[in-house]
Amino acid sequence: MSSSRYIEAKEIYAKFGVDTEKALQKLKDVCISIHCWQGDDVVGFDGKESLSGGIQTTGNYIGRARTPDELMADLDKVLSLIGGKKKLNLHASYAIFDDGETVGRDKLEPKHFKKWLDFAKERNMGIDFNPTFFSHPMVKDNLTLSSPDEEVREYWVNHGKKCLEIAEYFATETGVPCVMNIWISDGYKDIPSDRYSPRARYKKSLDEILSTPYDKSKVYITLESKVFGIGLESYTVGSSEFCLSYSAKAGITPLMDNGHYHPTEMVSDKISSLLLFNEKIALHITRPVRWDSDHVVLFDDETKEIAKEIVLNDALDRVFIATDYFDASINRISAWITGVRSVQKALLYALLLPTNLKELQEQNDLTSLMVMQEELKTAPLGDVWNEYLHRENVDVDYLSQVKDYEKMFWRQENNEKYI
Numbered sequence: 412m413s414s415s416r417y418i419e420a421k422e423i424y425a426k427f428g429v430d431t432e433k434a435l436q437k438l439k440d441v442c443i444s445i446h447c448w449q450g451d452d453v454v455g456f457d458g459k460e461s462l463s464g465g466i467q468t469t470g471n472y473i474g475r476a477r478t479p480d481e482l483m484a485d486l487d488k489v490l491s492l493i494g495g496k497k498k499l500n501l502h503a504s505y506a507i508f509d510d511g512e513t514v515g516r517d518k519l520e521p522k523h524f525k526k527w528l529d530f531a532k533e534r535n536m537g538i539d540f541n542p543t544f545f546s547h548p549m550v551k552d553n554l555t556l557s558s559p560d561e562e563v564r565e566y567w568v569n570h571g572k573k574c575l576e577i578a579e580y581f582a583t584e585t586g587v588p589c590v591m592n593i594w595i596s597d598g599y600k601d602i603p604s605d606r607y608s609p610r611a612r613y614k615k616s617l618d619e620i621l622s623t624p625y626d627k628s629k630v631y632i633t634l635e636s637k638v639f640g641i642g643l644e645s646y647t648v649g650s651s652e653f654c655l656s657y658s659a660k661a662g663i664t665p666l667m668d669n670g671h672y673h674p675t676e677m678v679s680d681k682i683s684s685l686l687l688f689n690e691k692i693a694l695h696i697t698r699p700v701r702w703d704s705d706h707v708v709l710f711d712d713e714t715k716e717i718a719k720e721i722v723l724n725d726a727l728d729r730v731f732i733a734t735d736y737f738d739a740s741i742n743r744i745s746a747w748i749t750g751v752r753s754v755q756k757a758l759l760y761a762l763l764l765p766t767n768l769k770e771l772q773e774q775n776d777l778t779s780l781m782v783m784q785e786e787l788k789t790a791p792l793g794d795v796w797n798e799y800l801h802r803e804n805v806d807v808d809y810l811s812q813v814k815d816y817e818k819m820f821w822r823q824e825n826n827e828k829y830i
């Protein structure tokens with residue numbers, strides 16, 4: 412039964428011309444691809460190399476998942492406290508090997524992800540996938556697909572090809588298309604003498620990876636750009652211009668991570684342009700604080716504005732939405748949930764906007780537009796949000812559950828994970 416607060420909120424929104432039932436219905440079907448790497452600080456299982464690639468997790472809060480079983484258990488806790496449709500977003504570095512087995516990333520096979528497939532299938536989820544072009548001894552001089560060393564470049568091309576096969580396997584086995592995202596951190600700390608050749612080699616490598624036959628109805632290849640990384644401040648090979656041009660030319664899907672631009676550049680402003688020229692686009696939703704810091708996503712202005720661009724342009728079925736943040740300074744499970752819920756809450760916020768906002772702009776009634784947008788900020792979104800969670804059979808309060816989970820582990824396992 413709906414709460415009296417929801418019933419009242421429904422009436423308030425109706426006065427704005429908004430149907431809360433429709434909004435709730437739409438939100439139910441939006442799929443969020445949940446990144447697995449929040450649970451273990453992006454370490455992975457295929458070698459336990461320390462994190463490289465110009466990205467950094469900070470904090471030493473207890474409870475980092477150290478094994479596939481721990482990560483899966485933590486993910487289950489997260490999934491139990493998030494409503495809506497979900498997909499699992501895996502990195503190749505999360506391959507699970509049999510005891511004693513070691514396999515190079517250029518030789519990975521579907522069987523190394525069978526446990527993840529079973530995990531996802533049991534939970535009715537599709538899987539998205541990412542080749543891992545970082546945290547590995549074959550990253551030489553901070554270069555992979557753009558390396559002048561043919562042995563290095565070839566190794567990573569083979570990794571990309573293997574991942575494409577694995578992505579198709581996930582899609583076939585789950586029956587849900589797999590988004591395979593390519594991101595490399597290749598670049599230089601200081602001013603390069605040649606910006607052209609590394610990009611030419613990256614282009615060639617991508618062409619080689621894409622020459623692997625694959626079923627385009629099953630796998631969507633996305634390409635993620637970036638402006639800089641730690642130790643890669645002066646030049647990144649996979650810049651925005653490179654990635655957008657390559658995607659357009661090769662007919663793959665561009666991916667924007669909202670931490671990967673200059674601080675006053677907004678991804679919310681870029682979405683409409685990409686929608687005009689691409690059937691599908693992809694997003695990594697994160698929260699950059701002063702730089703690409705990958706803070707936990709909050710229900711903040713830019714997240715709302717991103718959601719607004721997706722919803723008001725009627726593009727919910729054209730945007731692959733994934734989360735991408737990693738915070739090790741607070742309980743990781745709570746961080747995971749806060750971030751995904753914030754994305755969903757922002758989408759609900761956008762779904763509860765009156766459609767006539769666009770008309771006000773067309774009529775140049777910018778006065779009403781400002782007033783309406785301000786009034787809507789304090790409309791009773793929280794009551795509709797709680798109703799959404801209630802209908803999804805998910806508790807509003809996740810904090811106490813996360814704390815209980817933390818305590819339980821602490822007691823039961825006596826417990827290295829929480830030391």
Ligand code: RNT
Binds near residue numbers: 635
């Ligand atoms: C890094 C990129 C990339 C990674 C993940 C782990 O800046 O955002 O998407 O965060 O692939």
Ligand code: ZN
Binds near residue numbers: 635735
């Ligand atoms: Zn990203």
